[in-house]
Amino acid sequence: SPDQLVVTGAGDVARAFAASSARARPAVDDALGRARTEGAECEPVLAALADLLVGWGPSTALERVARVADLRDALPARGGKNGLGAAIRAARDALTGGESPLGAAALMLARAHEETWRGLLVELARRQRAAFDEAGAVDFAELLIRARDLLASDSGLRAREQSRIGGLLLDEFQDTNVLQLELTFLLAEAREGAPRPLGAEGPRGLPLEPGFLCAVGDRKQSIYDFRGADVEVFEELARAVEAGGGERRFLRVSRRAQPELVGALNGILGPILGQTPTAPWDVPFRPGEDDLQPWRPQLGPRECVERLVAVAEEDRADQRRRAEADLLARRLALLLAPDSDVHIPEGTGSRPVRGGDVAILLRSFLEVTHYTDALARHHVPHRVLRGRGIFGSPEVRDVAALLGFLTDPRNPLHLAACLRGPAVGLSDGTLVRLSLSRGRLDARVLAGALPAEALPGEAERWARFVALARRLRAGLDRRSLVDLLEDAWAGLGTRAVVAASPHGEEQLGNLEVVRELAARWDARGRPDPAAFARRLVELADRDARIDLEEVEDARGGPAVQLLTVHAAKGIEWPVVCIADLGASRPPSNGRLLVDPRNGLAFRPSVPWSTEPHPTPRSAALAEILASRELAESRRVLYVAMTRARDRLLLSGIQGRGGQRTWASWIDPVLDAPEVRSRVQRLDDAACPALPPHAPSKPAPVDPEHVRQALRRLEPVAVGALARVPFDAVGPLEGCLRRFQLRFLEGHREPGLGAAPGPPSPRHRDGRLEVLRQLLAALPGEAWRDGVPDQALAAAAGRAGLTLAEASGLRLAAPLRRLARALRGFTAEFSWAAAVPFEVQLGTATVHGRFDLTLTGPPGEAVVSLVPGGQPESPASLTVLLEALRARAGDGRQLRAALFAVDCDDEPLRWTPEAPVAPAAVEARLRAALAAGTTLAERLERRGCEALGCGFVRRCHPSDRGL
Ligand code: SF4
Secondary structure, eight states: OGGGOOOSSHHHHHHHHHHHHHHHHHHHHHHHHHHHHHTOTTHHHHHHHHHHHTTOOHHHHHHHHHHHHHHHHHSOSSOOSTTHHHHHHHHHHHHSSTTSHHHHHHHHHHHHHHHHHHHHHHHHHHHHHHHHHHHTOOOHHHHHHHHHHHHHHOHHHHHHHHHHOSOEEEOSGGGOOHHHHHHHHHHSBOSTTOSOOOOTTGGGGSOBOTTOEEEOOOGGGOOOGGGTOOTHHHHHHHHHHHHTTOOOOOOOEESSSOHHHHHHHHHHHHHHHOSSOSSTTOOOOOTTTTSOEEOSOOOSOSOOEEEEEOOOSSOOHHHHHHHHHHHHHHHHHHHHSTTOSOEEEETTEEEEOOGGGEEEEESOSTTHHHHHHHHHHTTOOEEEOOSSOGGGSHHHHHHHHHHHHHHOTTOHHHHHHHHHSTTTOOOHHHHHHHHHHHTSOSGGGGGSOOOTTOOTTHHHHHHHHHHHHHHHHHTGGGSOHHHHHHHHHHHHTHHHHHHTSTTHHHHHHHHHHHHHHHHHHHHTTOOOHHHHHHHHHHHHHHTOSOOHHHHHHHTTSSOEEEEEHHHHTTOOEEEEEEOOTTOOOOOOOOSEEEETTTEEEEOOOOTTOSSOOOOHHHHHHHHHHHHHHHHHHHHHHHHHHTTEEEEEEEEOOOOSOGGGSHHHHHHHHTTSHHHHTTEEEEEGGGSOOOOOOOOOOOOOOOHHHHHHHHHHHSOOOTGGGOEEEGGGHHHHHHOHHHHIIIIISOOOBTTTBOSSOOSOTTSGGGHHHHHHHHHHHSOHHHHHTTOOHHHHHHHHHHTTOOHHHHHHTTOHHHHHHHHHHTTTOOTTSEEEEEEEEEEEETTEEEEEEEEEEEEOSSEEEEEEEESSSOOOOHHHHHHHHHHHHHHHOTTSEEEEEEEETTOOOOSOOOBSSOSSOHHHHHHHHHHHHHHTTSOOOOOOHHHHHHHTOTTHHHHSOSOTTO
């Protein structure tokens, strides 16, 4: 309602109304006069309009605009004699558009929203900064802001920092932003006369030191606008460098693509990017600067670009995409067939194309199933590289949010995530109203009803969630994790909701992984929902990127890889297919438009239309955003095409997306003389479907290979290995095979290191050992003081490290966390580190060191460091307690704890009794030793990932997605 809107700048709005109605009235009066003369039928409409315009102003506008809009629409759009038609059109125009009364009413609505949004964003920034201050932490953006502000405001500090740096090399500069540009200017300021006061331009007005700065990057590969990169800063820095006497140099040699492909790419991408920028965010492609020269010899045929053109029977987007995906899959089946005539260079010769040589690049995964379905139909092995694994998927994050809310109901983010998730599905509007009605979004809102404005269906889902949350919270500490999850999923109908989504099968599988992980936690007697939720978040964060090593490993495999262009940046493949060229991304039709350089604008809902109404500001901003998006789309295409080494396949049917599709840019230039001879056009007829492969005949086997393989299976002598290191007990519990690989066969487990660590304290595999050394070198009082810098520096020095290195190698934080966890041990306890122990378990001896022992009047406590983030290992605790009992004798209180060096849990979980029977540990150990090198069955891949095992790629080489 207009009464509830807080209108700021009311004077401006009043002036806009006065001016617009003054402009509209004469036009309407003129049309009215002519209509009366003509006796036209539109005369009553015009008379009513003229009446409505009297006294038009901010207080009456919204009541009248709907009526004005109706009357305007009732006017004939054309026709009439003696100039009546033109007069009516003039009246209609005066009532519509940005500077009309209707436009002014829209402006009035938009201004209120814009002010509200600005206020919210300012408040958000203030609260974020306050939260950081409270936590003593900063995120990356805040780090940049504070560093920039510090260098800008403290000239002494700026001078000191400048004196420390003899030269500055900035790599990948196309992915930076204004903050990083300003930091660059502050550090690269011309030394003579520095530090200077900053003028109106801020740091960017500083002159640059000659011969000091080198920025490297490719503006054509700037594709991270969505996460804050700003392509304009590169040009700005380049100009400043030139103004300071520096120069631009162009790296123009392509070491990737074959000469014919380099020529084709120059010919295609030059016209697409254009030579003359029309906006600061346009990146041109200038001959002599951007076109590349080949470095490799030409080993393949001249025709290195394939344009696949399918025919769709219907003109619907999904039909076109299906036809296109089918043709692409058929073409790839032919390309990968044993008798394919396409080979790729290798060494001085060539070899057939393998699936792992091929990448299909898409702009987004929205339509990926068209392609995976087609590949499956034509028997082409493939895998989708999503970049976020199971734990980063929305359904698993929802589980973490639900458990987070149940265990910490004050956290508004957890509750918001639960309520917005698909199972409850509250709209943002309802969430905001709910939050405003209670002043905060936390568990207290569950005591009330939903606001009256809630959308249909929301009240029932809300009531169901409230009842379920109460029941789950009431039994939280008495239930297993699996029981809790099953109850929650049943109560929310999660499985049904997930199954109905386009990737339902995969998402249900992800929920099963979570269930398996929860079952394992339950089996270990640790049904702690809060810790489990934290573990899920930790696994999701670890999962965030595509594993480049995995991509490299898959090269030799049979599976074609599908990934987004953004994920493919920096990688290359012999054969690249760019699919879905006909897709267009319509410009955003959202109400709120935000641009980092130009601020925000709002398109309000107006009573006279169902569509958001543009205001002059929003229209201008929308144009800028659309232009930026188009410019970036060209650069994304550049990145996609330049991933190819030997062959490029272009696939997609031009649809109705007009000039916004890649096909509309590519197809016209394929006919250019320098490109045409390098392009092969393939249609449906050229790519018939292959029959399914007949099973291939097994190759003859060399008997010597069999003998060698059998020798590897001979059991090793158990007696010699019956001394087992303590570090082996944890892996023994999770997976026998892991124990065998690490401790019987001596393989290095990626991420953990081999049993004997490398000598350098800086080596990633030596981290646990160095932590143990530091722990031994720290005196008892340093522990009680929380490991101060001075004590840590002395201990690090003995290990050959500086204090800064110890922090950088993530050694300081775990030690300080451990010190905080041990705060309760007073001076009456004596501390000792690296105390050796041996304990007999049946036929085997487990040997190791207590990393830390604390001996006091009531008894003894030991702490052992374990790698990674999972402190739970009942077998390890059992062994520690057995060893401690043998050492301490009877009658003393004993307890043991494991300290996972990468787990954020602050308190140590002390265990006074062996959590499992020593006989069970012994039996497991005996089974592993008896198996020798006959490797135990591997676990399911999901189970291995949940364990965080480093051998996943060894045990499950390339079966994902096949
Ligand atoms: S990857 Fe799986 S099967 Fe292989 S060792 Fe690790 S946990 Fe065991």
